[in-house]
Amino acid sequence: ADVTLTVESWRNDDLQIWQEKIIPAFEAKNPGIKIVFSPTAPTEYNASLNAKLDAGSAGDIITCRPFDASLELFNKKQLVDLTSLPGMENFSPVAKAAWTTDDGKSTFCVPMASVIHGFIYNKDAFDKLGIAVPKTQDEFYAALDKIKADGTYIPLAMGTKDLWEAATMGYQNIGPNYWKGEEGREALIAGKQKLTDPEWVKPFEELAKWKPYLGDGFEAQTYSDSQNLFTLGRAAIYPAGSWEIALFNTQAQFKMGAFPPPVPKAGDTGYISDHPDIGVALNAKSTHAEEAKKFLSWVASPEFADIYANSLPGFFSLNSTPVKMSDPLAQEFVSWRGPYKSTVRSTYQILSRGTPNLENETWVESANVINGTDTPAVAAEKLQKGLDSWYKPAK
Amino acid sequence: MSKARTSPIRTGLVHLALSAYTLVALFPVFLTIINSFKDRASIFREPLMIPTPSTFSLVGYQTVLGQGDFATYFQNSFIVTIVSILLVLLFGAMAAFALSEYRFRGNTLLGLYMAIGIMIPIRLGTVAILQGMVAAGLVNTLTALVLVYTAQGIPLAIFILSEFMRTVSDDLKNAGRIDGLSEYAIFFRLVLPLVRPAMATVAVFTMIPIWNDLWFPLILAPSEATKTVTLGSQIFIGQFVTNWNAVLAALSLAILPILVLYVIFSRQLIRGITSGAVK
């Protein structure tokens, strides 16, 4: 009889793609194995997955969040070590970093995709106002001022209501330019830098400057409000993650372009956040481990990478084999990988293991900084204090 | 002939107040429903407009209904909700009767024990519940959901029903006892019919969280065959992209059956059930 593998995922938006492209492609090659993609609302995913894993009723294939969330599952022996899975060799150690133990010995998820931060802009608006794509900080503010003076468009489509927008689209977007990507991030982990250091306060100072360029009532503006403001043509610039591409393509009625976070001064090295976001793992309790491994190997293959990246522009494959993408906006994003230095979000690895949770605090403080309820210095101090309370970097 | 006890001015004021609040209550619902029939752009451009031929769109509904076997989902939701309500009403009312009618040692403590359930969110017990269901082989069955919802609904049912049962005239129950009715007959034939409004209230209160629950269907019965409507429609609540058309359509669709159930139960809210009993 056919073996059925169930895939647990939070990506319910991808349901159609799985059903129409990914699963048929796999099943065609692997008769006898059936795949059921069973997504959960993202807000419930972690909690429900944990409960099911604990009770032993989770699906065979587990979609992995990056870093600690999955590492925890592996440590609890709920995920199988995939270090030697055929196909794993298709990924560079950097690509696997998000799903590898701290000592680098075991990898437990097959990396699927990463997302890149930057800014998406309304090309029509820029053309109309005669604005060139900003490369530096100064050009960026000049452009914002010009848009604001014109009054047709809201300069920046971002709100602080949902908190994470401010942190992810703001802080993590422009931050790497100041803390110098991996260099700063590793220094922070090693305890050589502190969040109160200028490298880490500076991004907050920049965020604080954004306030005048946001729309009226941005404090209560939600993420989808921002999306809609932009796609309906009412805002000129959208601090973005590459995952927006697919949606914006279908919704925006104007031409769009993208630019990476502007560097502080012309000539500075640019950094981008190229963040591993999604992987797949094998449930240790799966009764069909062999079949599941077959599937995982297939996910590690260039074939899957191609299908996935092209059906979901904005989710960039982590496979070493380059994927040819057809979407211009996606190409634009991925093109930054060369000239700019890639890094992952600063709070994701190790630093959010304790309580208070640095990532969550960063959300709150980023919003506070933009709202003006905390100064950048105060915000940074709060974060560092919170981190100090539990994080003791190895000396 | 108009009525002596209802002065037109007073009635008018009452209607005014009630209509005012009805507006407050209905307006958001009205917004939901009209917007579920519009295309995405106009949901956001003119949220207050009723659908016009140019903005009218069933895309949300098409998405929803194309996205899974909604007939089965509805059926599952109905089965789970109705069976759970019946069990909650039956078990809850029985226990409430025991607690309110008889004095016995530990009565209040037992009442307190039965109320623990409303003091801690049952979700916290998820892991143990799920383990139990796995052990009993009930995962991905509607029975698992029914069991959980019954347990979840019982405390509130007892809490409310015992209070109402205390208002049933002792003379009436005594008349039953004299008539040779057993305690069971007194419960089923006299007390239950007389607390009908309270039973309806409990039924409605029990039904809402069951129907709208996402968590336990997700944990206990996520399979296609056992999915409930709420779980079925949560597909549309995405991480980064939200398909508002579909959300609105799915939720509008999900209101309808529960509204029907509400109307059915609320017909039991009748006045003067006990009038004429004693003097």
Place this chain on the structure above:
Amino acid sequence: MSETDNAADIVPIKRPVRWHIFVFMLPALIVYSAVMVLPLIETLRLSLYNTVDGQPAFVGLANFKVLFGDARWARDFWNALVNNLIFFAIHMCVQNPIGVALAALLSVPKLRGVAFYRTAMFLPTLLSFVIVGFIWKLILSPIWGVAPWMLDLIGLKFLFAPWLGQSGPALIAVSLISNWQYIGIPMMLIYAALLSIPEEVIEAAECDGITGWAQFWKIKLPLILPAIGIISILTFVGNFNAFDLIYTVQGALAGPDMSTDILGTLLYRTFFGFQLQLGDRSMGATIATVMFLIILAGVSLYLFVIQRRMRRYQF
């Protein structure tokens, strides 16, 4: 009509065993204990355990010490508790009085359209949180501005502010949304209680010249006092367990700046984790235990003091 006096019954010593009490209690007791209480106890037990060196170990009250002793935990906890009290106070002052008033209006005899009003006013209660959150965010959104537009109609647009995004008003706004959603609960309970008041008593009051408001205050209210007690305690319990609405409207971090964080959101965030924050069952169970004790205190107060003193009338 007659009234029971709970204390007055004198039970003779050698009453035969009343098996029917067991029969009445048993089904509820079994299902409830097995499916609800045992799992919950299992969970609360975790509050005495924590991971020490990667192994779960019994730590006594250490978790509680952390919760109240550690500055950050304590700050979060007290912040949530205070917010929760405000949340509760708003429900008691807005939701319940309005609910009672609506029930009183609905119970005016011979009123036409009662079924319609009742259904309409109960409708919000039937909605799931998702829809309530969505629709109110839409209404209150400064961008899509249904609320500003409506305030504009009556010339009060200047009053509008992005309430949900401001620390002060956000909690009040969320509470009011919750009031809007749940008003059906007190309304329906009180309505059911009002329906059981014998008509003769009301008629007697009419003849006595006690009509309208006075009739409500002096006749109906005392007779439905037990139901009012129930809605108060249910509101208390409900509010101290609430979390869904805040989750959907304000997110798991109960923004802005934790200003809408209540015990429920704190508990869920801690217990199940959120985003990068991993679920911490032990601390979660600790918070749950504290919440349970708070609620237990309230419910016990009600059961052992208020409910016992409350007079009930039989019809």
Place this chain on the structure above:
Amino acid sequence: MGSLQLKSIRKTYGTHEVLKGIDLEVKDGEFVIFVGPSGCGKSTLLRSIAGLEDVTSGAVVINGRDETLTPPAKRGIAMVFQSYALYPHLSVKDNMGLGLKQAGTAKDEIEKRVAKASGMLSLEPYLGRRPAELSGGQRQRVAIGRAIVREPELFLFDEPLSNLDAALRVQTRLEIARLHRSLKATMIYVTHDQVEAMTLADKIVVLNAGAIEQIGSPMELYKRPANVFVAGFIGSPQMNFIAAEKVGDHSAKTIGVRPEHLTLSREHGTWAAKVVHVEHLGADTIIYLESDQCGLLTARLFGEHQYEPDEIVYATPDQGHVHRFDVDDQAIR
């Protein structure tokens, strides 16, 4: 002032017509008693006067004003309900005082009136109790007390004494009569007790199946009943009805003789009859007879008399007290 006029009051429940056009005039200060068989519509009529029932058609005129649509509270009435309808949550004292308090009566005035009423009704020991802690008769007295403290112009009493013992009943009856005189209030009173009806009423209204059979003073009804129904209804034991033919009277269909107007003799008399049953009430003796000629007869004798069942006696009707009725059951005068 407390005059009352009912103009063809009709009341239907569904298709069932309970009041079939009642016309009645009650003068200020009159004491009117409604009597009639159980279910004939007395309570309904009273409730219609109070405004508790919406009449289907007709008008209620109080003090010359049409008050058909006035709410009960504004009609200036007090009512004793057949089912008491006490406020279960209030003490006896508050049950009586609530209406006054609502009307804004001064506190000491309320005290005074409640004290007076409860004295009158022997309720003092129970002032602090709630209705549930009272006996049936005590509850009924509270209901009476609640009505009388308000001293309105129009009283409506629905069988107010039915659960009281004989002594208390006489006493309360006298109090009500005194109240009637002292307040000069109009009273409308429903009772099944013949003694009450005969002693209290200025005017008795005999109702039957929702219609008025006769209105008149007590003695009028007793002496000159307008028809068979009234003749049978007023007086206890009931009047004896004899088919007129059987006793040779061809100008009437029925003749009627009250039990107290039959004289018994062991020796001779008009109708020979056999004793069927004897009831000794102490003050009276009721003798049930069976006669071939007139069927069953009841005789009531003053004092104690020894008759044995199966004994043959002769009953003689008291000539001045024979009632005659035509084929339509109407009295022939």
Place this chain on the structure above:
Amino acid sequence: MGSLQLKSIRKTYGTHEVLKGIDLEVKDGEFVIFVGPSGCGKSTLLRSIAGLEDVTSGAVVINGRDETLTPPAKRGIAMVFQSYALYPHLSVKDNMGLGLKQAGTAKDEIEKRVAKASGMLSLEPYLGRRPAELSGGQRQRVAIGRAIVREPELFLFDEPLSNLDAALRVQTRLEIARLHRSLKATMIYVTHDQVEAMTLADKIVVLNAGAIEQIGSPMELYKRPANVFVAGFIGSPQMNFIAAEKVGDHSAKTIGVRPEHLTLSREHGTWAAKVVHVEHLGADTIIYLESDQCGLLTARLFGEHQYEPDEIVYATPDQGHVHRFDVDDQAIR
């Protein structure tokens, strides 16, 4: 079988002692009537017999077995509640049939008995109605019907006829008497109606303030009341009590004469008195007198008599019927 024994039944509510040690023996098939002032504990006693109240001490023995702790359902009794206690959600028919249905009686047997009882009580037109749609008297009849269809050995009636009109009351009374004979059931009956008590009872129990004053047959109580209380309670209008000294009798404290045992004469007699008030009841005339010597006197005359207030008359006590009481209010025999 339906014998009943009460052994020093006591019942207290809080500190208030309602039954103060009641001892009573009721033989199988007896018809016992409880009378007593409102609030004296009649209903409480009845409810204790039924098992609805837990007595504070004492024993209820039914058919020789101690049933103090037996639940009411197992005592084989039927009861008519003073407050009716009808099942409000059931039709008249189902109200009557429920007990039988519960006992598993065959459907047609139920039909038959309900039909019989409702015929007896003139309830046929109302069989489909609910209690709320009935008049007070109809409700009361349903309550009676519900008790009698069950045909148990022991009946408890708490003022079952208080809301019925005279005709119906007589009729129902006779039905109950017939039922008593045909079922040979034991009946315990509370009433305030003297006629009922006198005509129905084998044995009357006079209660006062929770204690038994006297037990005896109706005529015994009427003729030989054991004390002032019973003498005053039995008989209506009440017995006249006269301070013995005033009339020159020094061997007693009080003498008592029933109103029907006073003869009036305009010319001469024992006590001169002034007419205060005259009540015409039709069959009787009640005359209230005031005499300097004996205070207030009531006389009851058979038939109609014309006396005017303020007239002076002479009242003569019927010698065989004078009751004498000692300082402890006990009758002197």
